[in-house]
Amino acid sequence: MACPHRVKGVCQLIGNMSPFEQGLSEIALAVETALAHRLEFDKDEVPERLAAAIAHGALGGGKRVRPFLAIQSAGLFGVPVAKALPAAIALECVHCYSLIHDDLPAMDDDNIRRGRPTVHKAFDEATAILAGDSLLTLAFEILGAEDCHPDPAIRAGLVTRLAKASGAAGMAGGQMLDLAAETQDLNETSIRILQGKKTGALIRFACESGGLLGGATEAELTALGTYGAAIGTAFQIKDDLLDIESTAEAIGKTVGKDQAAGKATLIACLGVEQARSELDQRIGDAIAALESFGKSADPLRDLAQFMKSRTS
Numbered sequence: 001m002a003c004p005h006r007v008k009g010v011c012q013l014i015g016n017m018s019p020f021e022q023g024l025s026e027i028a029l030a031v032e033t034a035l036a037h038r039l040e041f042d043k044d045e046v047p048e049r050l051a052a053a054i055a056h057g058a059l060g061g062g063k064r065v066r067p068f069l070a071i072q073s074a075g076l077f078g079v080p081v082a083k084a085l086p087a088a089i090a091l092e093c094v095h096c097y098s099l100i101h102d103d104l105p106a107m108d109d110d111n112i113r114r115g116r117p118t119v120h121k122a123f124d125e126a127t128a129i130l131a132g133d134s135l136l137t138l139a140f141e142i143l144g145a146e147d148c149h150p151d152p153a154i155r156a157g158l159v160t161r162l163a164k165a166s167g168a169a170g171m172a173g174g175q176m177l178d179l180a181a182e183t184q185d186l187n188e189t190s191i192r193i194l195q196g197k198k199t200g201a202l203i204r205f206a207c208e209s210g211g212l213l214g215g216a217t218e219a220e221l222t223a224l225g226t227y228g229a230a231i232g233t234a235f236q237i238k239d240d241l242l243d244i245e246s247t248a249e250a251i252g253k254t255v256g257k258d259q260a261a262g263k264a265t266l267i268a269c270l271g272v273e274q275a276r277s278e279l280d281q282r283i284g285d286a287i288a289a290l291e292s293f294g295k296s297a298d299p300l301r302d303l304a305q306f307m308k309s310r311t312s
Contacts, residue, residue, distance in 0.1 A: 020302035027071055028064040030081060035059060035089045038142070053123045053131035058096040061114030063312075065303070067092050069206035069231070072299045073224055077214020087149075087158055087209050090142040094166050095202060097135035100128050102175065136166070149213060157212050165205035174198025181264040191264045192233075199239075200232030207231070207300075223289050227300065230286035234307040237279045240265040241272070242312070283307055 017025065036059055041051045067088035074084035103110040103118040104125060111121050120128035142148060143158045164170055174197030181194065207228035211221045244267065267275045286304040290297040 020299065020306065023299055024063060024065075024068055024303075024306075027068045027081070028062070030085065031064045031067040031071075031088055031092060032059060034085045035092060038089060038138075049123065049127060050130055050134065053119055053127045054134050056116075056122055057100040057119040057128070057131050058093065058135060061116070063310075064092060065235070066095055066202060066206040068303065069203065069228070069300070070209045072303070073207045073210025074213045075299075076210065076220075076293050076296050077216060079210070079214045084210060084213055086142050086145070086147055087213060090139040090148070090158075091162065091202070091206055091209065093135040093139040093142070094162065094171075097132040097139075098166070098171055098175075098202075100132040100135070104128060107175070107179070154212055158209055161205055161208060161212070165201040170197055170201035171199075174201065178264075184264075186264040186269075188266070188269045191266055191269055194264065195236045195266070196229070196232065199236045200229055203232035203235060204228035220292070223292055227286050227289040227304075230282045230289065231304060231307065234279055234282040234286065234304070237266055237275055237282070238307050238310060240267045241275065241279075244272075279308060 036055075039051070039055050039058060041054075043051075067085075070088040070091055071081055071084045074087075075081070099113060100119045102108050103113055104120055110118055112118065116122070118128070119131055123131075139162065140159055143155055143162065146155075148158070149155050166172065168176075174194055177190075177194040178198055181191075186194065204225055205228070207224040208221055210216075211224045216224065243265075266278065270278065283304045287301050290300055293300075
C-alpha cells in the first residue's frame with residue numbers, strides 16, 4: 001500500500017511488527033487515507049481556516065482502534081474493508097470531535113494531543129468548537145449516504161445507534177459526569193457508569209456497527225456488544241494506568257492530570273494492583289464473548305490482549 005505524504009505519520013515500517021500490529025497499522029493507514037480524502041473540502045464551500053482546524057484534529061495520528069473494531073467486526077460476516085470504511089470513518093469523526101471538545105479549557109484544558117498542540121492551541125477556542133461540531137455532523141452525513149450501505153434500514157440503524165452512543169445517554173453524558181466528578185466523591189458504581197458512558201459507549205458501538213453492516217443476528221449483536229463493553233472497560237483502565245505510569249512523550253498527551261485533579265478513576269478507587277487484576281478479567285471476558293465466531297475473530301482477540309501491553 002502506498003504511503004501518501006499527507007498520512008506519513010501513520011505509515012510505518014511493518015517488517016518487524018507482529019501480524020496483529022501489522023494489521024492494526026494497515027487498517028489505521030486505510031482509515032487515515034479515507035478520512036483525509038473525505039476532508040478534502042471544496043474551498044468555495046468550507047472556510048479554509050475551519051478546514052485546516054478539522055484536518056488538524058482528525059488526521060496525523062492515533063491507532064484508530066475504534067475503526068479497527070468496526071472493520072474487524074464487519075469482517076466476521078464477510079464484509080470487505082472497503083465496504084466497512086464509511087461507517088468506520090464516521091465513527092472516527094465522532095471520536096475526533098470528542099477529543100477536540102474534551103481538550104478545551106472549559107473541559108479538560110489540555111494543550112497536547114497526539115504529540116501536537118491541541119486544536120484550540122493551534123487555532124483558537126471558537127474555531128476548535130466549530131471544528132468539533134463539523135466532524136460530529138459529518139459523521140451522520142457519511143452514515144446517511146448510500147455508499148455506507150445500500151439498505152436504508154441499515155443506515156438508519158447505524159445513525160440511531162451512533163447518536164445514542166455519542167449523545168446525552170452515552171459519551172456526552174459521560175463527559176458531564178466526568179466534569180461533575182471533579183467536585184464530588186464518586187463510589188465505584190458511579191465511576192463505572194461514568195466510564196461506561198464516556199469511553200465504553202462508542203467502543204461498544206464500534207463492535208455492533210460491524211455486525212449491523214454484515215447482517216448479524218440478535219444473538220451475534222449481543223455477543224459483539226458484550227465484547228465491546230469489556231474492551232471499553234479494559235481500554236479505560238489501561239488509559240488510567242498510563243496516566244500515572246507513562247510520560248507525555250510516550251503517549252503524546254499530558255500525563256498525571258487525573259491524579260492531580262483528584263478525578264474519579266477505578267485506579268483511585270481500587271488501587272493499582274486491583275485495577276490490573278480487573279484489566280486481566282475484562283480482557284478474559286472480551287475473549288470469551290467471541291467464542292461463537294471461531295478463528296475469524298482472532299484479530300479481535302488479539303486486540304483484547306493488546307489492551308494490556310499497549311504503551312500509548
